[in-house]
Amino acid sequence: xxxxxxxxxxxxxxxxxxxxxxxxxxxxxxxxxxxxxxxxxxxxxxxxxxxxxxxxxxxxxxxxxxxxxxxxxxxxxxxxxxxxxxxxxxxxxxxxxxxxxxxxxxxxxxxxxxxxxxxxxxxxxxxxxxxxxxxxxxxxxxxxxxxxxxxxxxxxxxxxxxxxxxxxxxxxxxxxxxxxxxxxxxxxxxxxxxxxxxxxxxxxxxxxxxxxxxxxxxxxxxxxxxxxxxxxxxxxxxxxxxxxxxxxxxxxxxxxxxxxxxxxxxxxxxxxxxxxxxxxxxxxxxxxxxxxxxxxxxxxxxxx
Numbered sequence: 001x002x003x004x005x006x007x008x009x010x011x012x013x014x015x016x017x018x019x020x021x022x023x024x025x026x027x028x029x030x031x032x033x034x035x036x037x038x039x040x041x042x043x044x045x046x047x048x049x050x051x052x053x054x055x056x057x058x059x060x061x062x063x064x065x066x067x068x069x070x071x072x073x074x075x076x077x078x079x080x081x082x083x084x085x086x087x088x089x090x091x092x093x094x095x096x097x098x099x100x101x102x103x104x105x106x107x108x109x110x111x112x113x114x115x116x117x118x119x120x121x122x123x124x125x126x127x128x129x130x131x132x133x134x135x136x137x138x139x140x141x142x143x144x145x146x147x148x149x150x151x152x153x154x155x156x157x158x159x160x161x162x163x164x165x166x167x168x169x170x171x172x173x174x175x176x177x178x179x180x181x182x183x184x185x186x187x188x189x190x191x192x193x194x195x196x197x198x199x200x201x202x203x204x205x206x207x208x209x210x211x212x213x214x215x216x217x218x219x220x221x222x223x224x225x226x227x228x229x230x231x232x233x234x235x236x237x238x239x240x241x242x243x244x245x246x247x248x249x250x251x252x253x254x255x256x257x258x259x260x261x262x263x264x265x266x267x268x269x270x271x272x273x274x275x276x277x278x279x280x281x282x283x284x285x286x287x288x289x290x291x292x293x294x295x296x297x298x299x300x301x302x303x304x
Contacts, residue, residue: 001118001119001120002015002115002118002119002301002302003094003302004091004093004094004095004096004119004123004301004302005091005093005094005302005303005304006090006091006092006093006140006300006301006302006303007093007140007142007303007304008140008141008142008205008303009139009140009141009204009205009206009253010205010206010207010208010253010255010256011255011256011303011304012254012255012256012303012304013064013067013069013253013254013255013300013302013303014069014070014301014302014303014304015069015070015071015072015300015301015302016064016069016070016071016072016298016299016300016301017071017072017073017074017085017112017115017298017299017301018057018060018061018064018071018072018073018085018297018298019057019073019074019082019083019084019085019297019298020057020073020074020076020082020083021050021053021054021056021057021082021083021287022050022054022076023050023076023077023078023079023080024050024053024079024080024081024082024083025079025080025081026079027042027047028042028047029042030042030043035192035195035197035290035291036188036191036192036195036291037192037195037245037289037290037291038289038290038291040192041289041290046289047289048286048287048289048290049286052286053083053286053287055283056282056283056284056285056286056287057083057287057297059282059283059284060260060282060284060294060297063254063260063280063282064254066280067254067255067258069254070302072112072115072301074108074111074112075110075111075112075114076111077107077108077110077111080107080108081105081290082108082111083287083290083292083296083297084136084290084292084296084297085108085112085297085298085299086134086135086136086200086292086295086296086297086298086299087099087105087108087134087135087136087162087296088105088108088109088112088134088135088299089109089112089116089135089299090135090138090299091299091300091301092138092140092145092171092174092175092178093175094123095123095124095125095174096116096119096123096124096125096301097125097127097133097171097174098116098124098125098126098127099127099133099134099135100127100129100131100132100133100167112299115301125174127167127170128170130166131164131166131167131170132162132163132164132166132167133147133162133163133164133167133168133170133171134162134163134198135299136148136162136197136198136199136200136201136292136295136296137149137162137163137167137198137199137200138163138171138199139199139200139203139204139205141205143178143179144178144179144180144181145171145175145178145179145180145181146181146182146183146199146203147163147167147168147171147180147181147182147183147199148163148182148183148185148196148198148199148200148202149163149164149165149167149168149182149183149184149185150163150164150184150185150187151165151184151219162197162198163198165182168180168182181226183199183203183218183223184218184219184220184223185198185199185201185202185217185218185219186202186216186217186218186219192245192291193241193242193244193245194216194241195291196214196217196218196244197291197292198296200249200250200295200296201214201217201244201247201249201250201291202214202216202217202218202244202249203217203227203249204249204250204251204295205231206251206253206259206272206277207253207256207257207275207276207277208256209231209232209235210231210235210236210237210275211227211231211235211236211237212236212237212239212248212249212251212268213227213228213236213237213238213239213249214238214239214240214241214243214244214249215238216241216244217244237268237271237272239268243265243267243268246262246264246265246285246288247262247288247291247292247293248262248265248268250292250293250294250295250296251265251268251293251294251295252294252295252297252298254280257276257277257278258277258278258280259272259277259278259279259280260279260280260282260294261279261280261281261282261294262281262282262283262284262285262288262293262294263281263282263283263284264285269281
């Protein structure tokens with residue numbers, strides 16, 4: 001059995017599910033786009049091709065192999081996008097929580113059922129139907145659980161709003177000993193530069209006390225200021241609107257001092273190295289065209 005253990009974003013990674021780009025299917029139609037960035041590339045004729053995405057994912061897998069991480073991959077479903085496994089489930093402490101995701105993506109969890117079957121059944125939580133929550137919105141920081149949400153009354157009108165207030169309450173009820181803090185995020189159906197699809201699109205901790213942040217990703221300045229106070233202004237790397245668009249906050253930590261990053265994130269990677277991090281640079285810009293990057297492609301199971 002898998003003994004799950006995830007308490008933060010940066011402890012030494014031992015086991016992870018990594019998405020897969022094989023048999024990714026044809027370019028979606030305009031009506032099939034889940035987010036404004038994918039829509040932008042569909043309309044421009046620049047939507048990523050499977051032949052370009054597979055090598056990017058395998059480069060990521062090679063970094064995991066380098067650090068001795070056990071990697072699980074989804075079983076391949078023909079002509080189906082299975083890259084962003086963070087959306088379909090996540091682990092808090094020793095509990096695996098299945099996400100309630102967009103109905104068109106429901107089959108994705110079936111492809112990792114063989115992993116879920118290795119978890120003690122009492123440690124698998126399935127939220128009720130009214131609870132919407134995706135792993136990209138859930139971020140662990142020891143005693144804290146940070147959750148991205150959207151509190152607008154027009155929640156139902158936004159395909160880019162993935163976690164609702166019921167989702168926040170569900171996690172509060174499931175983990176009463178944790179400090180659960182929700183963040184109201186900026187959403188857009190048409191402009192990817194103004195759309196924080198998930199919390200990890202505008203914030204992510206790195207190391208033991210640092211973080212990457214985009215101030216304008218938060219609807220309420222108080223939410224942004226909460227993180228500034230918690231981490232300290234001097235420990236936060238502020239990204240620009242353009243850097244947010246390119247997913248600079250969506251890197252992935254293998255250890256407290258090891259970060260996997262996109263090789264084009266020049267300013268960020270320089271800052272990380274200046275602060276003592278080992279930066280494993282890989283190409284991931286094709287996958288980024290779908291408004292997801294390194295953290296989105298992973299589902300950590302065991303750290304520590």
